[in-house]
Structures are given as C-alpha cells and as structure tokens.
Amino acid sequence: MTTTVDKPVGLDDTMDGLGLAAGAANIIMQLSWPGVGYGVYESRVESGRLFDHPIKRTRTTLTYLAVAARGTDDEKRLFRRGVNKAHAQVRSTESSPVEYNAMDPELQLWVASCIYRGFEDVHRALYGPIPDDAIEYFYQNGATFGTTLQVPQHMWPKDRAAFEQYWEDNLHKVKIDDTIREHLLSIARIEFLPQPVPALFGKLNLFFTAGFLPQLFREQMLLPWTPRDQRRFDRVMRALGVVNKRLPVAVRELPYRVLLADMRWRIRTGRSLVQGSRDRP
Numbered sequence: 123m124t125t126t127v128d129k130p131v132g133l134d135d136t137m138d139g140l141g142l143a144a145g146a147a148n149i150i151m152q153l154s155w156p157g158v159g160y161g162v163y164e165s166r167v168e169s170g171r172l173f174d175h176p177i178k179r180t181r182t183t184l185t186y187l188a189v190a191a192r193g194t195d196d197e198k199r200l201f202r203r204g205v206n207k208a209h210a211q212v213r214s215t216e217s218s219p220v221e222y223n224a225m226d227p228e229l230q231l232w233v234a235s236c237i238y239r240g241f242e243d244v245h246r247a248l249y250g251p252i253p254d255d256a257i258e259y260f261y262q263n264g265a266t267f268g269t270t271l272q273v274p275q276h277m278w279p280k281d282r283a284a285f286e287q288y289w290e291d292n293l294h295k296v297k298i299d300d301t302i303r304e305h306l307l308s309i310a311r312i313e314f315l316p317q318p319v320p321a322l323f324g325k326l327n328l329f330f331t332a333g334f335l336p337q338l339f340r341e342q343m344l345l346p347w348t349p350r351d352q353r354r355f356d357r358v359m360r361a362l363g364v365v366n367k368r369l370p371v372a373v374r375e376l377p378y379r380v381l382l383a384d385m386r387w388r389i390r391t392g393r394s395l396v397q398g399s400r401d402r403p
Contacts, residue, residue: 127262130255135263137191139377140366141244142184146310146327147334148240152233154339155295157222159302161229164218167211176314182396185385187237188378190270191263193385198270200389204396205271219299227272234268234278235289243334247356248363257282298342306343329355 129135153159165171172179189201212224222229241264245252252260258281265278279285298306308314310331311324332345333355340347366374388395 127259129259130253133253133256133259135260136371136374137188137378138244138248138366138374140248140362140374141241142377143330144240144244144334146312146331147339148236149309150298150306150331150335150343151236151240151339153302153306154298154342155229155232156220156297156299156302157226157229158233159298160214160218160220161212161222161224163302163305164214165212167208172309173314181381181384184377185381185395186270187267188381189385190266192378192382197385197389198266201385201395202270202272204394208396209272219301225272227274227277230271231268231273231277232292234271234273235285237267238264238285239289240334243336247334247359248366250360261285293338296338296342303343333359
C-alpha cells in the first residue's frame with residue numbers, strides 16, 4: 123500500500139537539472155553492488171551500452187528519471203514495459219564473475235535506493251539541510267524510482283527511518299573490483315563522449331563525482347578526498363544553489379521537461395522508448 127504524505131506548504135520540489143552534475147556519482151553507487159556492476163558491464167544489449175551509444179543511452183537513463191518523477195501512471199507503465207524487455211536480456215553467463223539477473227527486484231531496489239539517496243545528497247549540497255516536514259514527503263514520492271523499474275511497492279521501505287536501516291544494512295554488499303572501478307572511472311571522466319569534451323571537462327567532472335560520493339564509495343573507487351577538497355566542493359555547490367534558486371522553474375527543470383516532451387512524441391509516433399527493448403507503445 124502506498125503511503126500518502128501531503129506536500130508541506132511552500133515546499134520547493136523542483137526537479138533541478140543542476141542535479142545532473144551528480145550523475146556519475148550515482149552510477150558508481152548503483153554499480154557498487156557486483157550484481158549490478160557486472161550486469162551493466164557485460165550487458166549483451168548492444169544498443170543500450172553507454173560507450174557504444176552514449177547519447178541514446180544517456181537519453182534513456184535520464185528519461186527514466188523524468189518519467190518516474192513527473193510522468194503519468196500510463197507513461198510509467200509504458201516505460202516500465204520497455205525497461206522490462208531490455209532487462210530480460212541481461213543475465214549472467216557461465217563465464218561471468220558473479221551471478222546476476224537484471225530482472226531481480228533486489229538489485230533494482232538497490233538501484234532505486236541509490237537514486238533516491240542521491241536526490242537527498244544533491245539537495246543538501248545545493249541548499250543545505252532538508253526540513254523535517256519535507257523528508258517524508260520526498261521519500262514517499264521517491265518510491266516511483268523503484269516501481270518504474272521492477273520493484274513492487276511493498277518492497278520500498280515503509281518510511282524514511284526504515285529506508286535508513288535498509289541502506290545501512292546493505293552497505294556491506296558494496297564491493298568494487300578493478301574491472302568495474304576502471305569502467306566507472308571512465309564514466310566519471312566522461313570518456314564515453316567524443317574529444318575534446320573529456321580533455322576539457324573530465325577532471326572537473328571527476329571532482330564533482332568524488333564530491334557527491336559518500337566516503338565508503340570514494341574508498342572503494344580509490345579516490346583521494348581531503349578536507350580542503352570538501353571545503354572547495356561545499357563552496358561551489360552552495361554558490362550554484364543560490365544562483366539556481368533565483369532561476370525560473372521552467373529553466374531549472376529544462377532538461378527533464380525536454381526529455382518528457384521527447385518521450386511523449388515517441389509514444390504518439392510509435393517509436394521505441396527504451397534502448398535495446400525493441401518495444402513499441
């Protein structure tokens with residue numbers, strides 16, 4: 123059963139495009155479970171692999187976020203169907219280092235939990251602590267990050283306190299080996315994009331990535347992080363937050379609004395919603 127929490131009066135729940143700066147950090151968190159990491163790394167869905175099709179893969183991932191947060195029930199259903207078709211092709215083989223199945227709701231719950239946790243981390247970095255009366259509202263709405271995948275509603279921890287317990291209980295499963303670490307570092311350095319983008323912005327993106335990662339994940343990635351780095355990161359993010367708050371909501375949400383418009387066009391024209399799913403609305 124879904125828990126309904128009323129939106130606190132005056133709460134700003136804008137879906138900030140600026141949060142995309144934390145994208146690589148969130149991918150690292152998701153892929154830190156070996157079953158997720160190798161499922162992505164070994165994926166046989168060629169059309170959905172980031173380094174083979176960076177633009178299409180990025181569009182699919184970000185559209186999922188937009189649909190989960192802002193889509194209608196019918197749009198979520200259609201997108202989930204496309205995701206299911208793609209994920210059904212992702213299973214471990216006899217040569218895989220670990221066993222995995224992309225349709226496993228436990229793995230998908232971890233992915234969704236990382237996405238929600240990342241949302242909180244971004245909000246705090248930009249704007250400071252989240253008000254107590256807003257935490258549960260954001261959390262209950264965050265269940266859609268799971269239910270738009272393969273996670274049934276009853277698996278989403280019932281409240282924010284239960285989520286914190288789930289998170290702490292499952293950190294022991296975080297293990298990033300050399301193979302997955304190199305893959306993730308390439309993502310953090312945006313090496314999937316054509317030159318000169320990685321050369322110009324790779325180090326900066328790696329800095330933001332390290333800044334958004336909790337310390338456990340930095341350690342697994344062998345990323346150094348000093349108190350000076352933290353102070354610099356905090357200053358930059360707070361400055362960006364101040365500027366961002368003054369922008370119109372339409373500008374702050376522009377990336378996601380564009381993605382939703384593209385998805386709705388794809389539905390109207392019968393095009394595939396998810397790379398590698400061969401789906402049609």
